[in-house]
Amino acid sequence: MTSPDPALLSINTATVRAQWALPEIVAGLARHDIRGISPWRDQVARTGVKQAAQLIRDAGLAVSGLCRGGMFPAPDAQGRRAALDDNRRAVDEAATLGAHCLVLVVGGLPKDARGAIVSKDLAGAREMVRDGIGELLDYARSAGVPLAIEPLHPMYAGDRACVNTMAHANDLCDELAPNGKDGLGIAVDVYHVWWDPGLKVQIERAGAHDRLYAYHICDWLVPTADLLNDRGMMGDGVIDLRLIRGWMQAAGYRGMHEVEIFSSNNWWKRDGDEVLLTCRMRHEQAS
């Protein structure tokens, strides 16, 4: 396996969110000759969507994705409508930014307005997710924004996303967009799926239907100190990143390699330039 093309490196803005606002991130990427960005909506909102789009365009950056839409389940119809409205706004923002896709973190069990989970009906939540994506899909197609379902690690099934395997994401695509190339695909994040014994087969399945819309990299640390914010830099953990990249490439994926690291006790405490420099080096040497 040869080293990846450095031009394929993209940085998810969460990786340096503790250090920099969006304009500083864009400037930092230029300093390190990094060609891709994937912003979070809250960071975009603080800059303003149009201004952010202009900044990114002026810097010549590709937008490998917008994070994030989703969070479909809600205890009642009003809540689900509100979620759908917010998802339509996310689609509009992705269109303005020229994002390659809108990443969907689909949501877990239904929560009340204060964020407390109010139901243990996981199968029901999964139905709400299917229905929500189905409703959003027409709008996204009209806007020309591909939707990328991101299966999240099973440890987030309750509170963040009840789609936890590539197989489930592929099943949803089969059901809602059976023809492939019709605006619904998958964002493969190694952190969430590396453990899955069916990963290779499910990447092949997604590739055969042109559904591989994004590829996110980082590493799984042993031990992991926190369920949310202890992701590792490529090479510091136990994921065989070259193996998985090989599977992605063999399945036809030619898109960017987006580094997304939440790390409250390590990378978020370091200088932003050090983080980007390390991302560049580790992308080449360890992914």
Place this chain on the structure above:
Amino acid sequence: MTSPDPALLSINTATVRAQWALPEIVAGLARHDIRGISPWRDQVARTGVKQAAQLIRDAGLAVSGLCRGGMFPAPDAQGRRAALDDNRRAVDEAATLGAHCLVLVVGGLPKDARGAIVSKDLAGAREMVRDGIGELLDYARSAGVPLAIEPLHPMYAGDRACVNTMAHANDLCDELAPNGKDGLGIAVDVYHVWWDPGLKVQIERAGAHDRLYAYHICDWLVPTADLLNDRGMMGDGVIDLRLIRGWMQAAGYRGMHEVEIFSSNNWWKRDGDEVLLTCRMRHEQAS
């Protein structure tokens, strides 16, 4: 769904390991009229295997399982032989204790003598697990000790167990013990498998082959503060325990309901009698 029979309640000794040694646990179970126990090997060793077996027998307790065998992967043949030797000792102890099964936590990626992971070859680790169980099985059959593969949550794939789904455990049983009723089955722990969209089908599959050897209960807390030691008491989390118990019963499981809670900041800090009383109440009311 009716409440479960209180006579089916069993306590995994890890649940009160911070409070009591094994003799105190046995006495505590008697005080609370709890009929089952599932000890850990280190706790048994401190009392002495024969003395522990005598204590448990004198108290009239059923032994729903012994925790644990497994940990098969190692970087070299010598390490794998050492693991197998230790597993044979675990089988002997399970036989002495009259345990219903020896629970197998199969191990993750291979580690060196200091406990550092030395390989990212997850598929290779899974082969070592298959081979290790295959080698142990003859010995366990001779000793009359059923082996129960416990699929662990995917968040433990790197360091504790690379069998992370019921489907994988069923596949291993199909391969190594295709006839059912031949000494290899599955320990279903809700904490590890509750998120799996294939859970119902895989419980049915295991039940159809008489492979449901154990059923462990607790709850998944949102948020979860620690990957290892923040399990919840039944009813305090988001798992639909009655639903899953219904699936187990429908699949033919008639064994005990074993409460296994690792909880460094909550239940391990409470009085042991309060913990057992709560286990009894919640088993009846919320599982």
